[in-house]
Amino acid sequence: MFPVERISVPQTILKISVKRLRFGSLAQIRAFRHATQVQTKASPKKSTKPDKALSKAKMSKRTSYEHSELGHTTIKRAKQVDENLPYDQLREALGAQDEIKDVRKVAHWFHSKDLRIQDNTALHHASELAQSAKKPLVCVYVNCAADESWHGTSAARVDFMCEGLKIMQKELKEINIPLVFLECEDRKKIVETVIAWFKEQNVSHVFGNYEYEIDEMRRDLELVNSTGRDVQVSLYHDQTVVEPGTMLTGAGTPMKVFTPFFKAWLDRVGSEPELLDTRPPPAAHPSSMKKELKHLFDTPAPKPAKDKQFATTEDQKRIRKLWPPGHAAAEKRMDSFLQQIPDYASTRSNPAANSTSRLSAYFSAGMYSVRSALQKLVDYNSGSADFTATSTQAGVHAWVRELVFRELYRQTSLATPHTSMNLPQNLNFTHIQWRQHDDDAETAWHKWITGTTGEPFIDAGMRQLASEAYMHNRLRMNVSSYLTSNLLLDYRRGERFFAETLIDWDLANNTLGWEPSYTVFNPVSQAERNDPEGAYIRKWVPELRDVQGKAVFAPHARLSRSEFERLGYPEPCVDWKASKERCLKRFKEGARRAADE
Ligand SMILES: Cc1cc2nc3c(=O)[nH]c(=O)nc-3n(C[C@H](O)[C@H](O)[C@H](O)COP(=O)(O)OP(=O)(O)OC[C@H]3O[C@@H](n4cnc5c(N)ncnc54)[C@H](O)[C@@H]3O)c2cc1C
Structure with a gap:
């Protein structure tokens, strides 16, 4: 997690940071609701701007040192630790x-x-x-x-x-x-x-x-x-x-690339099914x-500290209902997921289908073991631990593949410890010049966290997160790409925000999920492909509930001015194409600086 040497924050600063954490972890649901209420009630013109009162209340306390989540050690030191x-x-x-x-x-x-x-x-x-x-x-x-x-x-x-x-x-x-x-x-x-x-x-x-x-x-x-x-x-x-650190390349070093790792993992588990005992x-x-x-016996169980309590009992009830704790609840969830696993491969990327297992919170807190889950799959798979594409159902193969990402990421944490030191796995990405902390950057950040960017797919994802402490994987990929590429904000801010908000937070999965990349997702085509009916957008962005057809994916571009203004939904906060170009330019400059070093 955040290592001691990652940053050195004086106590006074930590106290202030806690306030920021409260915003992230507790009040953000309130902030989100407040912001959406303002969006629906306000006139269209006003609605395109973030809620000023809210921004002032929260952001007036933001100072550079509050961005302690951006601190990290030097590349030299990271390399020493890796060695x-x-x-x-x-x-x-x-x-x-x-x-x-x-x-x-x-x-x-x-x-x-x-x-x-x-x-x-x-x-x-x-x-x-x-x-x-x-x-x-x-x-x-x-x-x-x-x-x-x-x-x-x-x-x-x-x-x-x-x-x-x-x-x-x-x-x-x-x-x-x-x-x-x-x-x-x-x-x-x-x-x-x-x-x-x-x-x-x-x-x-x-x-x-x-x-x-x-x-x-x-x-x-x-x-x-x-x-x-x-x-x-x-x-x-x-x-x-499979024990992290034991999946090696021909050269004897820990594997880092997913495809060969997955193949080797399938071979290993197929030939040593006792690994699943x-x-x-x-x-x-x-x-x-x-x-x-x-x-x-009977020492009182820990209670969430003040800065970790739900904002309201309603939030607590909703989240507990969505995520009942404990092993028995996880097992029940796994059993019901097995009923829908045949469709997993074809529907897993459609967030409206809600066809994934939603077991991540249980895996990350260890309330359910991956072995237990895979044993259930062995039973389902007629007693076989052969999960290769040709030997099992497409849904089973596809789900095992996701679990293997999790396995690879644990090996990465072990073998490349700088990934849990707030540095990207690819150290060249440390040279990217992110957007400076100024008012514009804070406005963009605010729009992202409150789901008011004006990009329906992005806003839907952020609002699901605020409501469920969970976000579908396809949306995690999109909102992270949008924050780092289109808004050009340091990926570590998003990574930290996810930690402060997700119920399934897992350092390895989160850090590697947030690894910067040259792939810039287009939220409109992503939504058209993965949420073809717009059902997910309509569920989470009520302002767009009545928008017909494909306009729901890009209402600002596809509706008339007056139709759009009636929605009380914001305009896109950046031009996607121009912001993509800006990002690729910055990323390439960063790579050049890394090469020159
Ligand atoms: C930016 C970003 C941040 C993420 N942060 C986290 C996080 O903090 N905690 C977390 O558990 N996952 C994280 N993920 C991975 C993934 O989004 C979630 O594991 C998944 O959405 C959980 O839903 P599920 O249990 O229904 O998954 P399913 O589709 O049912 O997958 C089964 C399990 O496989 C694992 N898994 C699935 N996808 C991935 C993946 N891409 N990488 C690693 N493991 C995976 C999870 O343990 C998951 O429970 C992140 C992905 C991205 C792109």
Whole structure:
């Protein structure tokens, strides 16, 4: 996530940034609604401008230092980190530990990406050790609100996790295993906090699952180095089917390109179907052990910090209904997705069809494992783990392909750690000269976040995000292209905004989704191709609900002036063609500067 060395922000600045985060994560839904209300009520002329009062209220506090999301380390430093992988350092430290034979107590440390007790690799191994040594297993989660704020985690995601933790605590209690919640105010003291607890509890063995972002690698390295000889740490790969870092090119380096990665992944899983084996939940403790541990049950579950609360209870209700937390809810979702998987390949890009799984929030919080999902596909696929195009349904093949993007991106985080240091994977893109922070840039930004750019497809996507804390993949591709290419705003602002808003935020998927590119999407032709009936646009942009035919894709260009003005919908905020040319020029200049360096 955002590593310590990425930026150094003084405390006073952090306080102000929190206000900005509130805007992003909490008040943005309100801001969006307010803006749309203004758009529908106001005269057409006024409606083409952003809500001035709102802009003033929010933007008067914006100063250059509020753009802390743009900070990053130097390219030189990024290359150094890539050459001396934190993952290698962590593995070395793990390997150098002395084996502790005397098992006193075993702990599993849950993180924000493995929030389930079903098919949890490290938890399973922790339970096995505790069982064989006839010693207790205790589970712990460290809640650090400052860490959530640092990462920009959205209110929706924080609530989802907090509710998920409650479910896990209950599930574990039913099998007499405690889940203890520790509070830590300072993100730099997470390891210190948990180690103090391990000592207090006389824990001898700690289990956890790998997290591939640089800060989390360093956290685990600190853990291994600080526990010394008292505690033995074991980490397991759990987030993916194929272990990140093991998919290599002929030259022995980690693969970076999707197509060969996908092919190799399919071959590997087809020939080693045991990679999809799931693990049972931890074994129940006898009730005598429950008595012994009774002081550890029922610690209150974490609550979202003030800057991570929903703006209204109505928002909370809506989001919870859309995204019920927990493993059981995810499994139910997977089962119902299997009913529609035959159509996935042909409809996945049509946002109105709503035919994707909507499982991303569950995968990113670890409430559902990819192995569990793929096991369901094996059953569906007549018991076969061969997901190649010729051996399975088109829908199954296409869905597995998306999961494999997720697998590749975890390998990328591990092998190219600078991607979680706020730098693009292709370092040449660091030389792009983005638009300066001035009033025009802020107006453009405001239009983008409130879904009032005047490009119906873009606005529909941004309004879905504001309402659902989720956006269809086709729209994510379009709105990101529009922000970086047409508005020429630094992609890191959009990336951070997504983190602050999405329920399924995942650093690897988000960062690589936001990687700058020379491909500039045309929102009109994209909408015509992927939302051919305009149903998605009409759903999310009510001003255009009654627009007939193809005019809905480009009302300003395709309606008469008077027809357009009656809609109360804004004019396009940039000329698409001219802004595309400007962007390609800037990108090419950036590439030239990179080559000259
Ligand atoms: C700019 C941008 C930002 C993104 N940010 C995130 C993010 O923060 N979190 C996130 O989980 N995904 C992100 N994605 C990827 C993708 O948009 C979502 O995973 C997908 O829309 C989730 O919907 P779904 O679960 O119905 O997907 P499905 O189509 O059902 O796909 C199944 C699963 O495959 C994975 N997946 C699907 N598409 C991708 C992809 N392009 N890259 C990597 N994994 C994928 C997800 O885990 C998803 O749940 C981003 C994409 C872009 C272009």
